[in-house]
Amino acid sequence: MYIFSISGSPRKGSNTDLLLDEVLKGAADAGAEVEKIYISDLKFAPCVGCMKCRADRVCRLAPDDVNMVVEKLDRADGIVLGAPVYSGHVPGQFKALCDRLVGQVMKFDFTEGKANITSALPLKTEMVWLSGSAPQVCLV
């Protein structure tokens, strides 16, 4: 089992890191392969809102570190995302990554006059969000 994690704090050794490491330690102790990457290590362009990826999961921007993130998300059996609260949201860097991932992780079906949104990731079981500040949210 492969557990992939992203620290959305721009600080290494942060509160978010502490929380993520606790979760990943539990997963590793249970036998999982774990990996954590840092938002501050990623180089990528911001989403330009062309919406084309929503049809086919292919981003039209030049390849960058988001491609690597998508490969790991696709491979992961479990995903752990952590981010502090900045002005009521996640830090801008992490939000920019989330925007780039929308068409990669969500499948949009607008047939029958309503939006049906499901996961575009293969074989996903759980996604966990952690935050080192209020609110703390866990999505399954």
Ligand SMILES: Cc1cc2nc3c(=O)[nH]c(=O)nc-3n(C[C@H](O)[C@H](O)[C@H](O)COP(=O)(O)O)c2cc1C
């Ligand atoms: C620019 C900025 C904005 C913040 N805004 C909030 C906020 O709206 N609500 C909150 O509870 N904490 C806020 N904080 C505090 C951080 O969420 C808190 O210090 C967090 O533990 C930092 O996480 P980290 O150590 O993983 O970087 C803010 C911190 C910064 C730097």
